[in-house]
Amino acid sequence: MAVVRGGSGSRGGWPVRRWAAVGIGASAGFGLLSLLLYATQCGEPLAVLGSGLAVAAAAAVGGGSVGFLFGIPRAVAAEGHDAAGTQGALGGAAPAARPTYTANTNLEQVSDWLTKLLIGAGLTQLGAVGDAARSMLDALAPSLGGRPDSRTFAAALVLDFLVLGFLTGWLLTRLLLASALSHADRQALESFVTAQNLSDTGDVEGADRYRARAMEALGLPVAEAERYDGIRRTQPSGPPRTATMQALVDAARQSAASTGLTADQVADFFAAGGEGQRIYALALMQGDPSLVTWTCVFDAIEHSRSAFEQFQALVAARTAVHRLPAVEHAMLRRTLEAQLHGGWISRSVQRRHMTEDILAALAHPAGARPAAEPI
Known part of the structure; x- marks a missing residue:
């Protein structure tokens, strides 16, 4: 995924992804610092700190998993190409033509189903979600010192790292997974083109080798x-x-x-x-x-x-x-x-x-x- 520099894609020469990393890192640091300061005010600071870190990690993993589902890139379907155009592309006569293969969209479909399920369940069970959240906070309060404000701190800690996990998972998926998939597609297309060129020159064994390599890249x-x-x-x-x-x-x-x-x-x-x-x-x-x-x-x-x-x-x-x-x-x-x-x-x-x-x-x-x- 190309990073746009200048204009809306960057500020002061920094790419958007670097600003995002700084913002997420600062928020995570602020949350951990708050946990450390809070633990020092409790009777068993190490126990509270350990419990708080475990809660923060669990919230971050949960949010990151949801962010991954929402961030999975969608394959762009090729339009308007026929078999003749395809052969031209593979033979080198039309380098701008699209490849003959299409991306396997199973991961996209699972992502769509799960995100719709999560959103639908959340909208129809808002009351139940609220009751479950209150029960969870009541259960977390004793592990965070059992103070009068432990329940409030648990809510802030979970919300902070849940949101941070979601943003991190979403951004990493958008920035890295799309690039990795595009890179695999480019490698596969190059291998298909090389295979066709070798086949045209009579090197059947070499063509088969490059076809196999292309198929491995496509999974x-x-x-x-x-x-x-x-x-x-x-x-x-x-x-x-x-x-x-x-x-x-x-x-x-x-x-x-x-x-x-x-x-x-x-x-x-x-x-x-x-x-x-x-x-x-x-x-x-x-x-x-x-x-x-x-x-x-x-x-x-x-x-x-x-x-x-x-x-x-x-x-x-x-x-x-x-x-x-x-x-x-x-x-x-x-x-x-x-x-x-x-x-x-x-x-x-x-x-x-x-x-x-x-x-x-x-x-x-x-x-x-x-x-x-x-x-």
């Missing part, structure tokens, strides 16, 4: 793909391992609609590396047919790295066959028939039946099923 589900690879590498082959891997696929399928990913992102994730990434991409395609990229599905059926991967590709194809462009029906049919008579499909009754279902849907598009049945 895409690399960890889940690595979990799959770890299970396949460490567990012996057999039904238990297949069931564990299928559980990961089912979880990915169910989360597909909430990931905020685009079809291009999922395709890049498929092309970026190991079998785990390919499986995870296919699972996302199963959960949301709009994420299907048919070149990936064809590749996973014809050049699958395992029977399990080919099975997931068939599920994705059956899920989205009703969306397959008519011009690609012949290609899918040829791919399936070739595997049906000599690939992994021919070795499994389940995969063979699924293939026959897809071929039947290609022959009779009106009868295509819109979603895969549970596995």
